[in-house]
Amino acid sequence: SASFLCWGSTILQQQFNRTGKVEHGSVALPAVMRSGSSGPETFNVGIMPSPQQQVTIGQMHRGHMPPLTSAQQALMGTINTSMHAVQQAQADLSEVDNLPPLGQDMASRVWVQNKVDESKHEIHSQVDAITAGTASVVNLTAGDPVDTDYTAVGCAITTISSNLTEMSKGVKLLAALMDDEVGSGEDLLKAARTLAIAVSDLLKAVQPTSGEPRQTVLTAAGSIGQASGELLRQIGENETDERFQDVLMSLAKAVANAAAMLVLKAKNVAQVAEDTVLQNRVIAAATQCALSTSQLVACAKVVSPTISSPVCQEQLIEAGKLVDRSVENCVRACQAATDDTELLKQVSAAASIVSQALNDLLQHVRQFASRGEPIGRYDQATDTIMCVTESIFSSMGDAGEMVRQARVLAQATSDLVNAMRSDAEAEIDMENSKKLLAAAKLLADSTARMVEAAKGAAANPENEDQQQRLREAAEGLRVATNAAAQNAIKKKIVNRLEIAAKQAAAAATQTIAASQNAAVSNKNTAAHQQLVQSCKNVADHIPQLVQGVRGSQAQAEDLSAQLALINSSQNFLQPGSKMVASAKAAVPTVTDQAAAMQLSQCAKNLATSLAELRTASQKAHEACGPMEIDSALNTVQTLKSELQDAKMAAVDGQLKPLPGETLEKCAQDLGSTSKAVGSSMAQLLTCAAQGNEHYTGVAARETAQALKTLAQAARGVAASTTDPVAAHAMLDSARDVMEGSAMLIQEAKQALAAPGDADSQQRLAQVAKAVSHSLNNCVNCLPGQKDVDVALKSIGESSKKLLVDLLPPSSKSFQEAQSELNQAAADLNQSAGEVVHATRGQSGELAAASGKFSDDFDEFLDAGIEMAGQAQTKEDQIQVIGNLKSISMASSKLLLAAKSLSVDPGAPNAKNLLAAAARAVTESINQLITLCTQQAPGQKECDNALRELETVKGMLDNPNEPVSDLSYFDCIEGVMENSKALGESMAGISQNAKTGDLLASHTHDAITEAAQLMKEAVDDIMVTLNEAASEVGMVGGMVDSITEAMSKLDESTPADPKGTFVDYQTTVVKYSKAIAITAQEMMTKSVTNPEELGGLASQMTNDYGHLALQGRMAAATAEPEEIGFQIKSRVQELGHGCIFLVQKAGALQICPTDSYTKRELIECARAVTEKVSLVLSALQAGNKGTQACITAASAVSGIIADLDTTIMFATAGTLNAENNESFADHRENILKTAKALVEDTKLLVSGAASSQDKLAQAAQSSANTITQLAEVVKLGAASLGSDDPETQVVLINAIKDVAKALSDLIGATKGAASKPADDPSMYQLKGAAKVMVTNVTSLLKTVKAVEDEATRGTRALEATIEYIKQELTVFQSNEVPEKTSSPEESIRMTKGITMATAKAVAAGNSCRQEDVIATANLSRKAVADMLTACKQASYHQEVSQEVRERALRFGTECTLGYLELLEHVLLILQKPTPELKHQLAAFSKRVANAVTELIQSAEAMKGTEWVDPEDPTVIAETELLGAAASIEAAAKKLEQLKPRAKPKQADETLDFEEQILEAAKSIAAATSALVKSASAAQRELVAQGKVGAIPANAADDGQWSQGLISAARMVAAATSNLCEAANASVQGHASEEKLISSAKQVAASTAQLLVACKVKADHDSEAMRRLQVLFKELPVAAGNAVKRASDNLVRAAQKAAFGKAEDDDVVVKTKFVGGIAQIIAAQEEMLKKERELEEARKKLAQIRQQQYKFLPTELREDEG
Secondary structure, eight states: OHHHHHHHTSGGGTTHHHHOOTTOOOOSHHHHHSOSTHHHHHHTOSSSOHHHHHHHHHHIIIIIOOOOOHHHHHHHHHHHHHHHHHHHHHHHTTSOOOOOOOOOSHHHHHHHHHHHHHHHHHHHHHHHHHHHHHHHHHHHTSSOGGGOOHHHHHHHHHHHHHHHHHHHHHHHHHHHHTTTSTTHHHHHHHHHHHHHHHHHHHHHHTOTTSOOOHHHHHHHHHHHHHHHHHHHHHTTOOOSOHHHHHHHHHHHHHHHHHHHHHHHHHHHHHHHOOOHHHHHHHHHHHHHHHHHHHHHHHHHHHHGGGTTSHHHHHHHHHHHHHHHHHHHHHHHHHHHHOOOHHHHHHHHHHHHHHHHHHHHHHHHHHHHHTTSSOSSSOHHHHHHHHHHHHHHHHTTTOHHHHHHHHHHHHHHHHHHHHHHHHHHHHOSSHHHHHHHHHHHHHHHHHHHHHHHHHHHHHHOTTOHHHHHHHHHHHHHHHHHHHHHTHHHHHHHHHHHHHHHHHHHHHHHHHHHHHHHHHSTTBOOHHHHHHHHHHHHHHHHHHHHHHHHHHHHHHSTTOHHHHHHHHHHHHHHHHHHHHHHHHHHHHGGGBOOHHHHHHHHHHHHHHHHHHHHHHHHHHHHHHHHOSOHHHHHHHHHHHHHHHHHHHHHHHHTTOOOOOTTOOHHHHHHHHHHHHHHHHHHHHHHHHHHHHTOHHHHHHHHHHHHHHHHHHHHHHHHHHHHOSOHHHHHHHHHHHHHHHHHHHHHHHHHHHHHHSTTOHHHHHHHHHHHHHHHHHHHHHHHTSTTHHHHHHHHHHHHHHHGGGGOSSOOOOSSOHHHHHHHHHHHHHHHHHHHHHHHHHTTSOHHHHHHHHHHHHHHHHHHHHHHHHHHHTOSSHHHHHHHHHHHHHHHHHHHHHHHHHHHHHHOTTSTTHHHHHHHHHHHHHHHHHHHHHHHTTTSTTHHHHHHHHHHHHHHHGGGGOTTSOSSSOOHHHHHHHHHHHHHHHHHHHHOTTSOOOOOOOOOGGGHHHHHHHHHHHHHHHHHHHHHHHHHHHHTTOOHHHHHHHHHHHHHHTOSSOOOOSSOHHHHHHHHHHHHHHHHHHHHHHHHHHHHOGGGHHHHHHHHHHHHHHHHHHHHHHHHHOSSHHHHHHHHHHHHHHHHHHHHHHHHHHHHHHSTTOHHHHHHHHHHHHHHHHHHHHHHHHHHHHTHHHHHHHHHHHHHHHHHHHHHHHHHHHHTTOOOOSSSOOTHHHHHHHHHHHHHHHHHHHHHHHHTTSOHHHHHHHHHHHHHHHHHHHHHHHHHHHHTOTTOHHHHHHHHHHHHHHHHHHHHHHHHHHHHTTOOTTSHHHHHHHHHHHHHHHHHHHHHHHHHHTTOTTTHHHHHHHHHHHHHHHHHHHHHSSOOOSSOOOHHHHHHHHHHHHHHHHHHHHHHHHOOHHHHHHHHHHHHHHHHHHHHHHHHHHTOTTSOHHHHHHHHHHHHHHHHHHHHHHHHHHHHHHSOOHHHHHTHHHHHHHHHHHHHHHHHHHHHHHTTTOOOTTOHHHHHHHHHHHHHHHHHHHHHHHHHOOOOOSSOOOOTTOOHHHHHHHHHHHHHHHHHHHHHHHHHHHHHHHHTTSSOOOOTTTTTTGGGTTHHHHHHHHHHHHHHHHHHHHHHHHTTSSOHHHHHHHHHHHHHHHHHHHHHTTOOOOTTSHHHHHHHIIIIIHIIIIIHHHHHHHHHHHHHHHHHHHHHHHHOOOOOOOSHHHHHHHHHHHHHHHHHHHHHHHHHHHHHHHHHHHHHTTOOHHHHHHHO
16 A cells, blocks of 8 residues: 555665564664764665655655745755854864963963863863754754754754854864874864864755755764764863763663564554554654654764763753654554554553663663762762751651651661771771771761650650750761761762853853854844853853862862862852843844844753852852861962062063963053952951951952952063063062962961950051052052152152242243243143043053153142232232142142053043043132133133133043943933033123023823833733743743842842841741642642643742742841851752752643653652751741740640639639648749749840840740649649639639740740840830739749638739739730620620629628638639620721720720729728728729720620621521532532543542532531521410420421421431532442432422521511521522522533433444344333333322421412
């Protein structure tokens, strides 16, 4: 058939002849399995050779080839451009670079070595990009040309050509530097040319018009792989393990072999397939499978030399995924084509072998990607210990979890100890062996302690002390592990940083290449310039980064090398981030799509690399410790040696400038760096004086870096100058700076060791002064600087002439003197302009201009003194001399500004300062001339104007330099205004010029409004674009947002926190938990709804943005500093986790069925969850004290609740002593513990102002003491005996008061922690402490009085009065209660006050101690309950401000009245007289009046619309409406249900039954409340005789016998049935029919309930009036809602049932006889069901007829 002919023409049959077996269809294995040029030759042997294909394609090319699409045309353009670039590169590679002669001093040798390293690195990264681009071309051009993404192909080709262009430059330079090795430079050029030729071949092969067979592309790609490997070998950069490459290729071939077998099995399927279409699908799928596999092998060949590059790994993994998909498609096509189980089994087995082989290949690549081999055997155990200890810290409070984690920890430490011991035994060096054994012993001891602590925690899970001990033991174990495995850990961290730095440098190199490539087609000049500038900055930093990596790799144990790497990495982050931002900004303005795509991808890769570099450098910084000062010292001493070496070379005349160095450039570098050195040294002094080690280290590091630049610049100046004396002076002064700086750093180090030592500080200041002097000398050695100094000195000398007391009279006439002064002024003014101009030119120009200026100043001064002699009065003469002095000062300032600018032209505002100084000279000259020419009006103005014009004319010579801070448009406006003014002035000089305001102020409001609208529109479109992008898996924007948020954490500007650590901690915890929840949800959605991942990723991005912002503040406010650093680094770690997760979410949205990506996403989500827990544990460590306060407060609230329970027992008379003990046995213990609590209270108050550790100890201690105190007081109360319950209650109330006061005190302490002394929270703390002391004192008095029957009542009353006062204070505070209550509750609580008042009056009259005790106890409860209820009711949202204030006023009034009553009773107890007792009535009356007012205000709270939320009728309405909503929701859910396939299985993923359960609960609760209401109404109906009591034949009365109640119960019963039916239906145990009938029953019973509610009753009665809401509105609203919802549920269930019936799979037999039998059986079943249905209908009708007989007449009428 045609399909087989088509298949026969593919690669699959090209080896049939050679192998002799039809079964072994080829997948071009010979071509891809053999290296070298033999591949293509072997491929061309076969029965279906390539000419047949070429002939066909050739015909198409000539006559029938379809026209190129626009995308293909664009690709052709890209390929043509790239071909030219490649040809140019080939031409360039014909000869090496010409380098200027280099010196042999140390700096020259270092320069050569650095350049070699940098060139090798750049060549390596460019080769990586070329091979990755080649692999990308292979992958992208694999499928149907119609589906090819030609822009992406163009991007890959652009990447290849642009990197080849850049690479050729590096190769030429490297070849020139390698000339010492004979012929090596030429070999390198040859290897590079070979690569260029291979690239050229690839470009020709992939042209849409080339007509080349696919194999040509694969062969060309293979050649690029080989050429790349050879080039890397030439430069000694083939670092990838050869064994790894061999394994990689063998695994790729294993995939190919497995795929060949699958193709063979697929062919067998195709041969038996009867349907031609399906057969062709199998053939096409098998062909695709073979092609994708051969492509994978080709891809592996291409990238294997550069497999260390992530982009190359990515391409290989992508090729693997293509194979995976083609295998899946092949299997699916086979399954559709045949039912032959044996063949399908073979296909499936072959496919699983391919998948396994592919998995092995990808795992091999991933293993390399995950940082290669593990370092040492300690890795696994160490990582486990670190993770598990974190888990223990975060599980505080959950003893069970802590113990579980401790078990894991014990196993991990055991493994580590064993590994260390075996290493110690194998160690040859005895010293090392001893160290290892000592560390192992330390670790084993720590483990033993941890195990003991774990046992304690397991035995006492509620004991917080035990948990704390376990935490401390785990911390100790962590420290021991760090000590034991420190080197291994550090090595791993440094290794990670080396890799990250390498990747970042490579990514930056790529971005620079992409930027240069995009320059031609970038239409936005500003964006392009910004990108070019940021590329230059990064290019300046790449060498340091490369040198850092090389140095660290070469000297693995050298701390200085590691610190150099860390510093260069941290310095690289900011310029790198700026370049990312510039590149992204430039992308939209690049018109060439391929170039834009390349730039975008490079920027994205660089952003990812920078994020990894940031984390790795932070970790390394933590691991390497604070050694910056020593490192800086070493650096400075090395610089001193280099300068000494340069001096010797200069003496011998051998000092040569390095390539790229000029005198001007080096002079400028030296000038600008001298300022940086000065400022960093000032910082070093400040930090050292303060004793801050961390910041001193940072300052030392910055000083050393600045000195390095200074030394290089000084050497460059010396090498470039022609004056040997100047060169020697420069090198000597620079060496003096280095020597002084080394002493300064050494002194700073000593000052840190002895902070506050006066001698040390003095030495530091002296050394700093000496360094400053050396630095000035160094700058003064710059060409031109000395001449400016000479000019300044000359002006100073000349100005001494002005210091004489009396000037000689002038010998010249006034006109002559005036003329000379004018001429001298003009000359000086012109010289000033020349000085300004010279600062922009060569260094020699400034020397000449400053010399001329000093000469002209001298002449001007003489002319000025001559003019002063002409003055008529002494005053006039003094005025002239004063002006001359001003000119002298202005001139000096001008020269100083010129000197400053020439030293550092880039200094901020330097140009403006110079221009201002020049203007000041002109103005001061004008003032003098004005003074001297007052006699000639008009002339002075003209002269002044001319001089000013002369000054500003110079500005026009340099229009590129800013002279003010005005914007472009401000300048335009200024020109317009001044032009108009000038025009008017010119028109009539004698008239006043008036200028019009061109600013149209009336449009400002409109513009502001339009701008706001524009901003909102832009915000909206950004949100929309983000959402749209997230939906299709484009997550670049989100990754950028997270990266930006992470970079903000590192900003050098200090955070400006407005709140406390606790404030920020709360928000960070909130967002961290939100991220963890989102991560969990993403795990779920990746399996069920991948399309929803975009929204979740967007949510995570937003949450992380908030988290990073708050995290920075939390880190800034955390104490100690290390905790802040830990919080920051962990938040950043979480950021990385979020980035990976978001990226995986994007990838999965693009390809939702990709199982690899799913697995990776789930791993990333887990990692995010773990990182969240690390953030949380860091936060906990940051506020140990406040955390302990929270824990302590929780413990105290538990004690208060326990004491309340004890009071209940005591009141009930069941609090008995366990033994026959007396109160005396406990008294001492109570007093002692109470005193201990007082001490704890003091510590707690002082703890608020001290460290978190002390606060934590105080909080824990006070919680423990109050627990003990409560226990001993309870024992004491029990010992009093249950026959005296009132005294027991007095005692327990006393300890309860103490506990409540402590709770308040702990809260106040937490709020005041770390606050200044004048903060309001501190006053609150003092108040709480005072109450605490009062209550403890009260407890002590109560304890002492409790056995004294004569006074204990009095004592109890005193305690109650104090308690009520405290409660009143709380009541009067502005604090809003947590919950609100009803006015009814407030009214109900006033009854307690009335009872207590009566009791108090009785006690006052009887004066019996037991009555007084009872009054005291009752009063406490009554007043507290009343105040609580009053405040809660008054703060109800419906209550107006006026009513609230009234209620609160009378609550206070009532309490004050009651307090007066109790105080009067206390007075009577002390002095019982009839007069005093007689006054009791007046006091009680005041209380009664206040209670009346309080009740009235509570009544006012109700308002007209108020309902009692606890009224059963209200509950019924609420519950029924809730039930309606639940049933509606269930109905909607039911509609979404898919029909269940046979056989029925429980579907555990559906949750609609939970909604029906909720509906059931709501209806049940409603009917319960309704039954109560109905009962009340029913009682009235019975009382009125309208309804009889339940008759004897209640069973026959059916559902109508009990009126309302039976109807209400019917609803509950029906709902219960509905619940059961729904549950059973969902689990597959019952039919939808049962669900429908149950739902109908709910609707029916609700209807009966509505009818029952209409029974006539006496509506004037109170009960019926209160029930009217239910009986009238509820049936209409809630009842109907339930009925409607139930009906919806029925319809939905029926729909689901009918849908099920339609969709049920019925297996129809195709044979005739079997088919007839099926029809008969179906008809029989149908008839049977119809008969059953008829019987059921009859039965229902009978039941209804029976029930109708007992229906009450009222109901029958209504129903009718």
